[in-house]
Amino acid sequence: xxxxxxxxxxxxxxxxxxxxxxxxxxxxxxxxxxxxxxxxxxxxxxxxxxxxxxxxxxxxxxxxxxxxxxxxxxxxxxxxxxxxxxxxxxxxxxxxxxxxxxxxxxxxxxxxxxxxxxxxxxxxxxxx
Numbered sequence: 001x002x003x004x005x006x007x008x009x010x011x012x013x014x015x016x017x018x019x020x021x022x023x024x025x026x027x028x029x030x031x032x033x034x035x036x037x038x039x040x041x042x043x044x045x046x047x048x049x050x051x052x053x054x055x056x057x058x059x060x061x062x063x064x065x066x067x068x069x070x071x072x073x074x075x076x077x078x079x080x081x082x083x084x085x086x087x088x089x090x091x092x093x094x095x096x097x098x099x100x101x102x103x104x105x106x107x108x109x110x111x112x113x114x115x116x117x118x119x120x121x122x123x124x125x126x127x128x
Contacts, residue, residue: 012065037104044103059118
């Protein structure tokens, strides 16, 4: 039994181990995601790093786990540097690495859900 099992952490949990977890993405999918969604996977890694720090003031939500393509995944929504609601999909690797699979601007329905769960409204967001 490993330490996570002892703590009751499930394989399907989205988890960060400070000092151990890493964030990455598949560089071979960078251009595909940029063309398809207009966002860089590298910028998703940056957003995740900023949102998951304990001092983040930006709203950020994470879904329950789901299985796709043989792996456990999570959906997340947060706010980018321009105040836009963005949507990303991640998976956890065995070595505590969070792998970003997709990153894009949230569609209207996703923005509505994000706003209802967090109270976020871009027109009321502070400018940076």
